[in-house]
Amino acid sequence: MIDDDSAMLHNRAMIINNLSMLAKQKCMISASLGGKETVLTFIVAIDYKEGTLILDYSSSDYLNKKMLSTPNVKFNTSFIGIEVAFTSDRITLIKYEGEPAFSMPIPSSLYWYNRREYYRVKTPMTNPSACEIPLATPTEFSTKEYVAAYQNAIEAIKLQRIANIQKELVSKQEEYNKLSIENKIKAKLEQQKLEAERQAGLNVAEEARSLNLIDLDLHDIGLAGFSMTNYSKAFSFFLTLHSIHENCTLIMPGHDDVSVSFEIMTISKIQTRKAGEFAELVGVKFIELKPFIESTILLYIQDIERQSGILNIKI
Secondary structure, eight states: OOOOGGGEEOOHHHHHHHHHHHHHTTOOEEEEOSTTOEEEEOEEEEETTTTEEEEOOOSOHHHHHHHHHOSSEEEEEEETTEEEEEEESOOEEEEETTEEEEEEEOOSOEEEEETTTTOEEEOOSSSOOEEEEEOOOOOTTSOHHHHHHHHHHHHHHHHHHHHHHHHHHHHHHHHHHTSOHHHHHHHHHHHHHHHHHHHTTTTHHHHHHHTTEEEEEEEEEESSEEEEEEOOHHHHTTOOTTOEEEEEEEEOTTSOOEEEEEEEEEEEEOOOSSTTOOOEEEEEEESSOOHHHHHHHHHHHHHHHHHHTSOOOOO
């Protein structure tokens, strides 16, 4: 364990949040019982009312007794490259859901050393993650250059929306062709209902809102930031070095959308197969991530690694 005071957490909410991630993934934890004796366990549950952790009970009677009698048990694990450690001097035997288990107070401090702060994992090309960046609507004080750039961006967003709709329609048609006659009828009725709502103007506000959102697919992501691909020159006016973007929406399939702020740190050209095609990679750094947002990103990274075979954790 590296001696780094910045890695020691004392905020109770953050400690509980991070331990909850370990519990959700049933992350195996090594409990040092003094000398060379250790026992493997995991967090079965967190009792928020009592302020305790419920730990799995070992199959070894000897190690279970040792666990209860050791004055200062040291717990260590690694969670997707993050070193985690905490201690307890009050471990008791309880019954949890009819089975024996260990109980200990939620630790007052938690060592959480993130060696992967600058590590990034590439996002999947199928069902990709994305970032929505809101554009500020021009005002009477806006420059002519900004107004013109905003109008160009809005036109580019419209074209992007049309292309996405066409792509979705092709995909839906392929799925539709595979349906039974009965399901085709149901799908047709549902489509007619949605079209009627659109014609009635029920979705106008949502469509208008989305027109000032730059929507870019992510190339990779980590705890420090991410990079995204931009194929529209109209957007590059707003994506400049060291520009800060707030209240952006990070979309990670399978997880809740989260609001993030970031600073653009790098911009590099991408070589494409089509001559003259505009493409750039925009790298950003997060600004003050909240604990629950960091947790969501961590779990998304873990999902990507598990799906790609990098990680093999039993859930």
